[in-house]
Amino acid sequence: MPDWSPTPPPMRHWAGVSLKRVPPGTPITGIATSEQLLGCTTHWAHGRTLPCDPPDCAHCAERLPRRWHAYLSYVDLPTGKQHVLELTGLGADGMREAIARFGQLRGLRFKAQRSNKRPNAPVQIAARIDESGTAALPPPIDVREFMTDLWATGLAAHPLVPLSERIPETDVNK
Numbered sequence: 185m186p187d188w189s190p191t192p193p194p195m196r197h198w199a200g201v202s203l204k205r206v207p208p209g210t211p212i213t214g215i216a217t218s219e220q221l222l223g224c225t226t227h228w229a230h231g232r233t234l235p236c237d238p239p240d241c242a243h244c245a246e247r248l249p250r251r252w253h254a255y256l257s258y259v260d261l262p263t264g265k266q267h268v269l270e271l272t273g274l275g276a277d278g279m280r281e282a283i284a285r286f287g288q289l290r291g292l293r294f295k296a297q298r299s300n301k302r303p304n305a306p307v308q309i310a311a312r313i314d315e316s317g318t319a320a321l322p323p324p325i326d327v328r329e330f331m332t333d334l335w336a337t338g339l340a341a342h343p344l345v346p347l348s349e350r351i352p353e354t355d356v357n358k
Contacts, residue, residue: 200265203330204260204268205269206296208298208303209298210297211296212269212295212297213293214293214294215293216256216290216291217257217290217324217325218290218327219290221289222256223252224236224331225251226250227243227248227251228251229246229248234335235331235335251272252272253273254271255327256268257325266322266325268330268331269296274307275309278308279294286312288313290318291314292313294310294311295310296309
């Protein structure tokens with residue numbers, strides 16, 4: 185039964201925020217708002233990245249490969265909107281090198297792009313400190329809370345079915 189109400193629920197502080205992955209052929213340029221990278225071990229399951237949930241992880245039981253992903257909030261330079269960027273461990277290495285070089289993540293102006301046109305090509309990061317400083321940047325998105333809600337929403341909409349019981353999937357990103 186629907187839950188009718190005369191007013192909408194309160195907006196979460198990340199309303200309008202999207203999870204972004206670096207697409208082939210189009211770089212992402214932005215300024216990091218996160219204070220640090222936040223990472224999580226994940227699985228590619230059911231056509232999407234999902235968190236590994238030990239000790240009784242259903243994806244581990246299916247023997248799906250594990251992969252670590254890093255997440256950070258940033259302001260997209262073309263639009264001025266704040267989003268969350270997902271990087272593989274290899275892509276995150278470039279960001280960690282920039283953090284080591286400049287001493288901070290927040291305020292790093294970066295360009296993330298794939299090394300070629302393949303959708304799974306390695307992501308390369310070029311970064312420098314933004315001259316305008318960090319005072320004008322919005323507060324960072326709580327990446328852990330954002331990803332937890334994103335994964336929970338997706339899991340509720342698409343309950344997990346064991347691999348042995350699944351029918352072939354189509355690529356929903358096309």
